[in-house]
Amino acid sequence: MGSDVSQFSASAAGKQHNWTLAAYRYIARKRLGKNQAIDLKSIASKSWDIAPGEAAVTPPAIYLPGQMERVTGWEGKRFYPYVHPARTMEGGINALQGPTRGYLVKDVWLVDGALYKGKASHWLSQKPSRFPTVIVDNEIDRGAIYCTQNGNSWFGTWLMEDCPTYALACNEGTPVTTAPSARYPLFTQGPAYEDWLDMKPLRLRSAFFRELVLFDDMSNNRSRHARYRAMGDKLLSHVPHAPHPGVFLLRGGDGELRMLRNELELAEHLRVTRGFRVVNPLKSDVPSIIAACAGAKVVIGVEGSQLVHGVNVLQAGGCVVALQPPNRFVSYYKYLTDRDHQHFAFVVGIPEGDGFRIDIDEVERTLDLIPR
Structure with a gap:
């Protein structure tokens, strides 16, 4: 240099x-x-x-009936050329990658x-x-x-x-x-x-x-897939890891406001009933975050940047479960999971005050739909 x-x-x-x-x-x-x-x-x-483009047929997302009907707001540019995110979530699209x-x-x-x-x-x-x-x-x-x-x-x-x-x-x-x-x-x-x-x-x-x-x-x-997975392998090389049920990454009030009213209740429920690890990235250092996420079969949390900690080290066949605010539906992680041979699932919340609430039973039922 x-x-x-x-x-x-x-x-x-x-x-x-x-x-x-x-x-x-x-x-x-x-x-x-x-x-x-x-x-x-x-x-x-x-x-x-530097690398050629290609085409692939997108897989469907995993979600319960009636979820899309709750969506009241979304980032339209993320779903181009479709006006509403439903078509993107249905899959079966011949996606062209440049x-x-x-x-x-x-x-x-x-x-x-x-x-x-x-x-x-x-x-x-x-x-x-x-x-x-x-x-x-x-x-x-x-x-x-x-x-x-x-x-x-x-x-x-x-x-x-x-x-x-x-x-x-x-x-x-x-x-x-x-x-x-x-x-x-x-x-x-x-x-x-x-x-x-x-x-x-x-x-x-x-x-x-x-x-x-x-x-x-x-x-x-x-x-891009190969370079991103190489990053994940580098991160995993620093920590011992073995498969475990999943990790819940708390969002809290960080970043753009997406306040899940029962976030702690849901995280504790999944810890007790399914053995999920619960991580607060705002109160943890990077080594401990990666150690907790390494080996997770499911990465779950409010849709947002904090999920990237788990997505970095999620293996092929794993699943990202995004808890979606009804007024701000975003599908960014689906494009990554499609690319990296993983699953994408979501649950849409119900408005509550200036935030939203997620039905715990719907989360359980959605997790049951994920291929083993």
Whole structure:
């Protein structure tokens, strides 16, 4: 890595004036509603397929009759081209997964969470500063960006999407991610995961790249499956593990509000009746979380980022059971379980105050539907 990174040189300094004008012109256009920005990937000097795309027929989710009728709200973009999530849950869809692609762009600036070249840009954060710094003190021969806007915003997305792309970045140059800031601090459990996953990225606030590689790595093809499972194997290598019935991952009041009123009651019920382990990720360190999740046949909890701790190490044939708020139905984990040869089940709650309640008997009956 040391040979690829140097202090800002005279050659880069000569281009600083041009960058400054380009960046501020872009910001001005955006604020005036005249943003005609060009995506940085579209001006790449080279692009290539890293892994091929493919097609597969999706399996159905596991759920009781009448569940979908309770759903009052959902994220429509997650179910495209379908308007309502019911069709996605039914399965039998011929899902097309695109290829994993790389893009090489030369002479690129990283400043305050955004990449620039002329009129082209690519955003790695969602809240750039009003007036970005013009101090650029790193010059990199060939870097590879693996972080994304969503991954910089949400822990679950970082672990499920950005971290698998890190392996691609290591093959293409110095793996680079944005440095933490007041708006985007490091995730509390991020360093521990990076340590166990052997991730050693270069964190930068600003830089000039002679060559920069970007990726299209959002398709759940076999390459992404293999890289994600390799991550799980690395995590499992740190803890002893044997099969056990399941783990309930508590959400509590963390993140976007999805308050399950009887969460503790349900978790205790499953602990007593089925031998599930109960974990509060907010009060546990990463080694103890992984040790508890390793070997689980079922990962259950309120739909949300905390489930990723268990999904990371869930084996083929295992099941994710999402407890869904009726006004915020999300199917993100189904796309991962479809990819990784696992099952996806859900129970939709009943509104109660500013939260919701899950029927314990419905959870029991849903668990009984999971293939052994």
